[in-house]
Amino acid sequence: MNYSQNFLVDDNIISKILSHVTHLRPIIEVGCGKGNLSRKLNPDLCLELDSTLLPFLRNYNPVHGDARKLPIFRGQIVSSLPYSITFDFFNEVMKVNRITRLLLILQEDFIDKIFGYPTFLSFVLNYYFSINKLMVIPPTAFRPIPRVFSALASFDRKREYDKNITEVIRCISRFRNKTLKKAARLCGFSSDYEKRVREFKPWQVIELLNLLDLNYV
Structure with a gap:
């Protein structure tokens, strides 16, 4: 091989x-x-x-x-x-x-x-x-x-x-071209934020999660 x-x-x-x-x-x-x-x-x-x-x-x-x-x-x-x-x-x-x-x-x-x-x-x-x-x-x-x-x-x-948070990130990432508001709804969460998922830098992951009202630190 x-x-x-x-x-x-x-x-x-x-x-x-x-x-x-x-x-x-x-x-x-x-x-x-x-x-x-x-x-x-x-x-x-x-x-x-x-x-x-x-x-x-x-x-x-x-x-x-x-x-x-x-x-x-x-x-x-x-x-x-x-x-x-x-x-x-x-x-x-x-x-x-x-x-x-x-x-x-x-x-x-x-x-x-x-x-x-x-x-x-x-x-x-x-x-x-x-x-x-x-x-x-x-x-x-x-x-x-x-x-x-x-x-x-x-x-x-x-x-x-944390398996749960990993799956949240996995789901949201699938809708990177959508607004966080739409991506959240598709993943079973809620957010009023209109910024697109792709506009978040990877190091802003905590900010992204908190905009889903998950309150991770």
Whole structure:
């Protein structure tokens, strides 16, 4: 199976990433590849989907597993995630309250959309996490060289998972081109606000919820 992996190989970039890792344990590296980051991170556990790479990770407690079905329940995750699984990964990890910090390498445009583009995922991530874009990583830091820039971002949990509020955000997001008044009615709530859902920035999610008279903080 081809996993379309791009391995981080730039030692200078790796050192900068490590400077953002906190003392929170356990540290779980997801998608460890050939261990280029693992050798300096020294994670408590390495989760890797590609079984052919597990021999490279024998010193870091490798576990053959999928980031979309996390076999972990607490700690700090450090990872370079394939773009193709980001939605499924976040949909899983936001439910695990004791995973309190994520330090992730993602496509730069994906991180920018989390801040500026109103979708279910961007709203819900801003609800559950404090998000900071820490640095941009050029394509030349990887092998093979990808076509896009990446960025390092931290996600620090600020709220525990709430299934009900997640479903409210999911429903409202489906009607992003409608006014909040109309979207609220379609989702079984009420609001007199005529601003369109798409006009809310993702970091304004609490304001949006409070305009539905849900009074979330």
